[in-house]
Amino acid sequence: MWRLGTVPYLNALPLVQGLHGRADVTLCEDVPARLVPRLRAGELDAALCSAVELFRNPAPGWLAGPAITSAGPVRSILLFLRVAPSRVRSLALDSSSRSAATLACTCLSEFCGVTSARVFECAPQTPLGLVDADAVLRIGDPALAAACDGTAARAGRVELDLGELWTARTALPFVYALWLTRPALAPEAAASLAALLRAARDAGLPRRAELAHAFAARTGLPPDACVEYLEQCIGYDLGDAERAGLALFGRLAQRWGLVDSPLLPEPLA
Numbered sequence: 001m002w003r004l005g006t007v008p009y010l011n012a013l014p015l016v017q018g019l020h021g022r023a024d025v026t027l028c029e030d031v032p033a034r035l036v037p038r039l040r041a042g043e044l045d046a047a048l049c050s051a052v053e054l055f056r057n058p059a060p061g062w063l064a065g066p067a068i069t070s071a072g073p074v075r076s077i078l079l080f081l082r083v084a085p086s087r088v089r090s091l092a093l094d095s096s097s098r099s100a101a102t103l104a105c106t107c108l109s110e111f112c113g114v115t116s117a118r119v120f121e122c123a124p125q126t127p128l129g130l131v132d133a134d135a136v137l138r139i140g141d142p143a144l145a146a147a148c149d150g151t152a153a154r155a156g157r158v159e160l161d162l163g164e165l166w167t168a169r170t171a172l173p174f175v176y177a178l179w180l181t182r183p184a185l186a187p188e189a190a191a192s193l194a195a196l197l198r199a200a201r202d203a204g205l206p207r208r209a210e211l212a213h214a215f216a217a218r219t220g221l222p223p224d225a226c227v228e229y230l231e232q233c234i235g236y237d238l239g240d241a242e243r244a245g246l247a248l249f250g251r252l253a254q255r256w257g258l259v260d261s262p263l264l265p266e267p268l269a
Contacts, residue, residue: 001026002193005035005047007177009140010226011076011234012048013211015066018200025196031096031140032177039182046181046193050098053180055250055259061181063194064267066201069235069242071173074163076229078143079104080128080136080152081160085112092122092133099176100139102258103162106249108135109256111169128155135160141219148225163233172245178238181268190268201236 001024006016008029019025028035028044035049039060046063053060070077077100081088088108093101108114122131124142128151136157138146146152152159166174179197181190204211212226235242247264254262 002196003043003045004028005030005039005044005049007032007035007048007140009076010144010212010215010229011068011140012177013215014204014208014230014236015048015068015197015201016204017207017211018203019196032098033096036098036180039180042182044182045185045189046179046197048177048179050180051175051178051246051249052099052102052253052259054246054264055253055261057260058183059261059265060183061185061190061268062265063179063181063190063197063269064238065179065194065198066236067178067238067242068176069173069238069245070163070167070176070233071235071241072164072167073161073233074174074176075147075161075233076140076144077103077162077176078138078147079160079162080138080146080155080157081134082157083134085135085160086114088112088114088117088134090118090120090133090135092120092131092136094124094137094139094142095121096124097137097139100137100162102253103166103174103176103249104135104137105258106253106256107162107165107169110252111165128152128157144225144229145219145221148221166245170245170248172248173235173242174249175238175242175246185268187268194269205236 216223
């Protein structure tokens with residue numbers, strides 16, 4: 001029995017749809033900030049969660065192949081700004097995030113010259129108008145909803161898409177999440193699990209439009225925007241360019257003291 005964790009966001013659905021109903025899989029949904037401690041404690045065999053953990057000690061194992069990436073606008077990792085990016089002096093991070101929080105701090109420091117901002121966490125349900133910060137990070141479905149419903153304009157803020165900023169400044173994709181594994185997962189088990197997860201992705205990708213329409217019906221978001229998000233904004237494979245982007249992220253985040261190591265470990269399988 002595989003104990004697998006995943007994030008409860010639209011962008012993960014194509015990667016896990018093929019896992020539902022399998023007798024050999026128990027699937028747990030939670031936000032990245034709570035999945036990571038469970039994975040490190042050995043409560044999960046693997047989790048589709050924050051790529052930044054690869055640069056923290058001790059680094060978990062990871063499986064090459066399925067991932068959540070972007071190469072340009074991502075629409076679900078957003079900073080909502082009340083000042084120009086270079087003038088940010090306070091940053092409210094989404095308390096459910098890991099990779100996106102580090103990406104926000106890295107981008108502001110590396111690309112915008114912000115090095116002394118006050119940083120604190122904020123619940124993702126907090127209305128933007130009630131958050132006293134120059135920049136507010138939103139991730140996942142709350143960010144996608146805010147991008148569609150005009151929340152930023154009503155709160156007097158403008159949106160900065162961090163996926164778009166990253167690719168514009170680095171010419172590389174960004175990797176938000178991938179399958180991380182618990183400590184001491186045996187190589188044979190890792191190979192078997194990697195094959196299972198690749199098959200799940202291959203079963204889910206042709207159903208992206210169907211999944212997007214079902215999500216839109218549940219949430220009230222525009223169906224066309226949800227389809228475009230899954231089919232045009234999100235990538236689902238960790239290729240050479242994505243791996244290069246992930247390695248650069250580790251180096252830049254370490255430069256600003258945000259992670260323990262700048263080195264991307266080799267995958268288990």
